Amino acid sequence: MEHPQYNQAIHGPYEFFPVGDFALEDGGVLRDVRLAYATFGALNANRDNAVLITTWYGGTSKIIETAFIGAGRALDPARWFIIVVNQLGNGLSSSPLGAAERGDGYSRLRIGDDVSAQHRLITQKFGISRLALVCGGSMGAQQTYEWAVRYPHMVARAAPFCGTSRTTDYNRLMVGRFIDAITSDPAWNQGRYASSTEVQAGLRRHARQLAITGFSSEFYRQRLWRGLGFTRIEEFVEQYLEAFLVTADPNVLLCMAGKWQRADVSRGFGGDLGIALGRITAKTLVMPIDEDLLFPPADCEAERRLIPGAELRILHSPWGHLACSGSDPDWMKQFDRHVDELLASPA
Amino acid sequence: MEHPQYNQAIHGPYEFFPVGDFALEDGGVLRDVRLAYATFGALNANRDNAVLITTWYGGTSKIIETAFIGAGRALDPARWFIIVVNQLGNGLSSSPLGAAERGDGYSRLRIGDDVSAQHRLITQKFGISRLALVCGGSMGAQQTYEWAVRYPHMVARAAPFCGTSRTTDYNRLMVGRFIDAITSDPAWNQGRYASSTEVQAGLRRHARQLAITGFSSEFYRQRLWRGLGFTRIEEFVEQYLEAFLVTADPNVLLCMAGKWQRADVSRGFGGDLGIALGRITAKTLVMPIDEDLLFPPADCEAERRLIPGAELRILHSPWGHLACSGSDPDWMKQFDRHVDELLASPA
Numbered sequence: 001m002e003h004p005q006y007n008q009a010i011h012g013p014y015e016f017f018p019v020g021d022f023a024l025e026d027g028g029v030l031r032d033v034r035l036a037y038a039t040f041g042a043l044n045a046n047r048d049n050a051v052l053i054t055t056w057y058g059g060t061s062k063i064i065e066t067a068f069i070g071a072g073r074a075l076d077p078a079r080w081f082i083i084v085v086n087q088l089g090n091g092l093s094s095s096p097l098g099a100a101e102r103g104d105g106y107s108r109l110r111i112g113d114d115v116s117a118q119h120r121l122i123t124q125k126f127g128i129s130r131l132a133l134v135c136g137g138s139m140g141a142q143q144t145y146e147w148a149v150r151y152p153h154m155v156a157r158a159a160p161f162c163g164t165s166r167t168t169d170y171n172r173l174m175v176g177r178f179i180d181a182i183t184s185d186p187a188w189n190q191g192r193y194a195s196s197t198e199v200q201a202g203l204r205r206h207a208r209q210l211a212i213t214g215f216s217s218e219f220y221r222q223r224l225w226r227g228l229g230f231t232r233i234e235e236f237v238e239q240y241l242e243a244f245l246v247t248a249d250p251n252v253l254l255c256m257a258g259k260w261q262r263a264d265v266s267r268g269f270g271g272d273l274g275i276a277l278g279r280i281t282a283k284t285l286v287m288p289i290d291e292d293l294l295f296p297p298a299d300c301e302a303e304r305r306l307i308p309g310a311e312l313r314i315l316h317s318p319w320g321h322l323a324c325s326g327s328d329p330d331w332m333k334q335f336d337r338h339v340d341e342l343l344a345s346p347a
Numbered sequence: 348m349e350h351p352q353y354n355q356a357i358h359g360p361y362e363f364f365p366v367g368d369f370a371l372e373d374g375g376v377l378r379d380v381r382l383a384y385a386t387f388g389a390l391n392a393n394r395d396n397a398v399l400i401t402t403w404y405g406g407t408s409k410i411i412e413t414a415f416i417g418a419g420r421a422l423d424p425a426r427w428f429i430i431v432v433n434q435l436g437n438g439l440s441s442s443p444l445g446a447a448e449r450g451d452g453y454s455r456l457r458i459g460d461d462v463s464a465q466h467r468l469i470t471q472k473f474g475i476s477r478l479a480l481v482c483g484g485s486m487g488a489q490q491t492y493e494w495a496v497r498y499p500h501m502v503a504r505a506a507p508f509c510g511t512s513r514t515t516d517y518n519r520l521m522v523g524r525f526i527d528a529i530t531s532d533p534a535w536n537q538g539r540y541a542s543s544t545e546v547q548a549g550l551r552r553h554a555r556q557l558a559i560t561g562f563s564s565e566f567y568r569q570r571l572w573r574g575l576g577f578t579r580i581e582e583f584v585e586q587y588l589e590a591f592l593v594t595a596d597p598n599v600l601l602c603m604a605g606k607w608q609r610a611d612v613s614r615g616f617g618g619d620l621g622i623a624l625g626r627i628t629a630k631t632l633v634m635p636i637d638e639d640l641l642f643p644p645a646d647c648e649a650e651r652r653l654i655p656g657a658e659l660r661i662l663h664s665p666w667g668h669l670a671c672s673g674s675d676p677d678w679m680k681q682f683d684r685h686v687d688e689l690l691a692s693p694a
Contacts, residue, residue, distance in 0.1 A: 169580045170567035174559050177524075180552055184531055205527055212521050213559075217643045220517035233516045293640070296564045 005196075005247050006091035011062040014038045014092060017121045025116075026108040035121050036092035037061065037085045040069050041077030043126060050128045051075060052118070053084045054136030054143035057256050058248060059325070060092050061085070067326025074339035080132065085121060087114050087139065089255030096191070096251040106255045111139075111263045115146040122154075133343060134282070135159040137324040138295070139256065142167075142263040145277075145303075149265045152281040156347040159339055161287035161315070162324040165265040166273055168299050172261045174213050179257045181205035182250050191251050199250045206253065207245040211237050216291035216320030224318060228327075277306035283347040284310035285338055289331070291320040313338050352543075352594050353438035358409040361385045361439060364468045372463075373455040382468050383439035384408065384432045387416050388424030390473060397475045398422060399465070400431045401483030401490035404603050405595060406672070407439050408432070414673025421686035427479065432468060434461050434486065436602030443538075443598040453602045458486075458610045462493040469501075480690060481629070482506040484671040485642070486603065489514075489610040492624075492650075496612045499628040503694040506686055508634035508662070509642050509671040512612040512650050513620055518641060519608045521560050526604045528552035529597050538598050546597045553600065554592040558584055563638035563667030571665060575674075624653035630694040631657035632685055636678070638667040660685050 008014065014036045022033040038061040043050060053064050053075070061084035069075050075082055086093040088109055096106040122128050134155050136144040141163025148158045149165070164171070182188055185202025193199055219225070225236035266276040284307050288300035297314050304310045315334045317323035323331040355361065361383045369380040385408040390397060400411050400422070408431035416422050422429055433440040435456055443453035469475050481502050483491040488510025495505045496512070511518070529535055532549025540546055566572070572583035613623040631654050635647035644661050651657045662685075664670035664678040673679060 168564075168567065169570070170559070170564045173555070173567070173580075173584070177556065177559060180555065184548070184552060186533060201531070205531060208520070208527065209524065212517070212524060217515075217517045217640075217645070220515065220520070221645060221649075223516070233520075237520070293564075298564070298568060302568075 003091070003097060005249065006095070006097065006252075011060045011092055012038075014061055014086070017125050019117045019120055022113070022117060024105060024108055025110050025112045028105050028108060030094065030105045033088070033094045033117060035085055035088070035094075035117055037083055037121060038065060039084075040065065040082040041080050043081040043128070047126070047128050048130065048132060049079065049081050050122075050126065050131050051080045051082045051133040051135065052122065052131050052147070053082060054114075054118075054134070054140035055084070055087050055090055056136070056138035056140045056324070057260055058090075058245070058253065060090060063325060067332065068335075074336040074343065075135075083122070083126070085118050087143065087256065087259075088117060089252060089259065091249060091252045095249075096255050097249055106251070107258055109255060109259050111142045111146050111259055112150070112267070114143050114259075115150055118143070118147070119151060130154050130156055132347075133157045133159060133339075135161075135339065136163070137161040138163045138321070139260050139263070141165075141295075142260070145265050148280045148282045148284065149276050152279050155282040157342050157345075158280070158282040158284040159287065159342055160284070161335065162289055162292055162295050162321055164295055164299050165263070165277060165303050167261055167263045171294060171299075174294060175257050175261050177209050177213075178206055179254060181209045182254060188250055191254070193250065196249045200246055203246045203248065203250060204242045207241040208237060210245065211241050213293050214320065214322040216293060216318060218291050218318040219320055222318055273303070274306050277303060278308065280307045280310070283342065283345055285313050285342050286310055287313045287315055287335070287338060289315050289317050289321065289323055291318055294321045350438070350444060352596065353407075353442070353444065353599075358407045358439055359385075361408055361433070364472050366464045366467055369460070369464060371452060371455055372457050372459045375452050375455060377441065377452040380435070380441045380464060382432055382435070382441075382464055384430055384468060385412060386431075387412065387429040388427050390428040390475070394473070394475050395477065395479060396426065396428050397469075397473065397478050398427045398429045398480045398482065399469065399478050399494070400429060401461075401465075401481070401487035402431070402434050402437055403483070403485035403487045403671070404607060405592070405600065407437060410672060414679065415682075421683040421690065422482075430469070430473070432465050434490065434603065434606075435464060436599060436606065438596060438599045442596075443602050444596055453598070454605055456602060456606050458489045458493050458606055459497070459614065461490050461606075462497055465490070465494070466498060477501050477503055479694075480504040480506060480686075482508075482686065483510070484508040485510045485668070486607050486610070488512075488642075489607070492612050495627045495629045495631065496623050499626050502629040504689050504692075505627070505629040505631040506634065506689055507631070508682065509636055509639055509668055511642055511646050512610070512624060514608055514610045515646050518646075521641060522604050522608050524556050524560075525553055526601060528556045529601060535597055538601070540597065543596045547593055550593045550595065550597065551589045554589040555584060557592065558588050560640050561667065561669040563640060563665060565638050565665040566667055569665055620650070621653045624650060625655065627654045627657070630689065630692055632660050632689050633657055634660045634662055634682070634685060636662050636664050636668065636670055638665055641668045
């Protein structure tokens with residue numbers, strides 16, 4: 001039976017790649033894992049025009065397609081074979097959708113598990129040995145960094161935006177507020193709700209939490225929400241943020257949030273971020289947003305210094321973090337310009 | 348019976364000024380209102396050396412004394428007669444302490460009510476017609492601005508720090524998260540709890556909310572919490588923030604938070620902030636903190652432009668907003684330097 005929210009009508013078209021039984025980094029096995037992915041364009045004969053785009057918290061391949069892919073864009077399907085892969089737990093790829101599938105396994109998922117599963121998709125399904133670009137924002141940046149650290153020979157170029165390779169203390173505290181907004185709702189009931197509609201209060205709190213961290217003070221100072229068609233800020237919060245996020249599945253959000261908090265490319269390298277990021281051979285553009293409260297440029301710059309040859313490109317947007325979801329046309333132009341340049345450079 | 352938290356042993360010594368039955372700006376009457384206040388130094392014969400300091404959210408006269416008053420400080424009791432007045436609803440002045448006193452009146456309190464009651468203290472109790480300085484941070488800045496707008500002839504100098512005269516949209520959303528952290532706890536029970544210890548879960552959430560807005564990303568980047576004696580960030584959050592805030596009374600916090608959200612000096616002037624702030628004749632220093640997430644310098648500067656002759660002095664602290672509670676010795680030196688200069692200037 002189709003899920004009312006996570007389905008082809010809303011998020012498709014996408015296909016499934018069967019990963020099968022899947023051993024997790026932190027122990028345990030997830031049964032019958034599958035990745036949902038969407039492709040655009042065609043893989044060329046040399047198999048060297050493939051671009052992998054990863055998804056962010058609460059996002060699916062659909063919003064990536066809408067925000068980044070198209071004729072005349074940096075990521076143009078006429079030129080590139082673009083694979084957008086849904087992260088584990090996001091509702092389309094294998095997920096703890098609803099109470100029935102809420103198992104310990106999902107609460108232990110790591111970004112490393114995502115990238116390990118995605119590696120099978122890229123190599124086994126498509127026979128690709130080197131990606132022209134891996135690109136992703138926010139949690140997508142976490143996956144992008146993990147790719148570049150784990151499989152340096154496979155990543156020619158990397159464009160992580162609005163994210164870090166290791167979750168900072170402050171960021172972890174902010175994500176903790178997302179988690180707590182949901183789990184503090186008695187209706188969440190340790191994940192054993194019958195329907196996500198029961199957890200409305202928690203999901204609305206979660207949306208309001210995103211309102212204060214996903215957008216910047218400048219966004220509110222300039223009242224940019226008026227550009228979305230609202231005349232009062234409460235309408236924006238209720239009819240835009242809450243209305244959107246109340247349709248999400250609580251356990252799906254919690255699965256992703258936990259993975260977000262635990263993101264750390266240095267984990268396999270004794271916690272030494274310098275060693276981990278020093279492995280990267282991809283030509284890398286690190287692209288924070290100036291007004292991003294979740295991933296301030298200073299955090300991104302600190303990591304850039306550890307990546308051989310990486311360049312910092314600070315993107316400007318009064319929207320803050322959520323500019324990366326495609327809401328700010330000017331931000332998208334900046335993004336395209338930098339990614340165009342990156343794709344044109346030899347690697 | 349003494350309240351276990353709001354008492355002379357913890358917050359004293361302070362005295363009470365009986366305001367009596369008190370008509371609120373938004374309608375209704377609070378019965379037997381009293382203001383708790385503490386004084387330092389002596390009023391001189393000309394009654395022209397009086398300084399009024401107002402309190403912030405969750406603060407009392409005690410922390411103001413500790414952070415700002417002393418020999419060799421800008422606010423030196425040897426030179427100034429310093430009155431620290433507790434805001435209404437803060438647990439020492441009349442407050443909805445516990446369920447018994449939770450009345451509609453307290454949920455309608457405004458900063459204007461505070462300043463109106465404080466005006467009676469200053470004029471009736473002390474016979475002061477002009478204050479050499481009114482000074483306060485955060486919600487204390489709201490009261491400072493309200494004083495300078497409402498009684499311009501009585502305020503020679505004003506030093507609002509880390510705060511604004513009208514709560515911005517973004518700030519109101521952030522304070523909404525404080526409120527929701529408490530009210531989402533079923534034990535809060537619409538304010539009808541038997542003891543604040545029942546509302547521990549909500550109060551802990553409230554503390555964690557403060558952790559992400561009261562401190563800056565730079566505070567966490569530099570791990571400045573280590574200077575408070577902690578080795579792990581979770582210890583800092585649990586043993587410092589939660590342990591402190593869990594002793595507060597939920598209805599007291601909610602009373603203050605509501606007043607914070609509604610702060611607006613323009614209210615009596617048709618919502619025209621230019622007209623309201625244009626009334627100020629006090630020599631005014633507007634002092635935001637560079638890393639303050641709750642009251643970013645841009646919001647304070649926008650208001651400064653509307654105040655005749657006011658100067659912007661941006662204070663620097665990686666602590667962010669809560670530097671103003673006296674945690675950062677370097678910040679206190681900057682504060683003293685500016686206030687020294689302000690007090691030395693003719694007004």
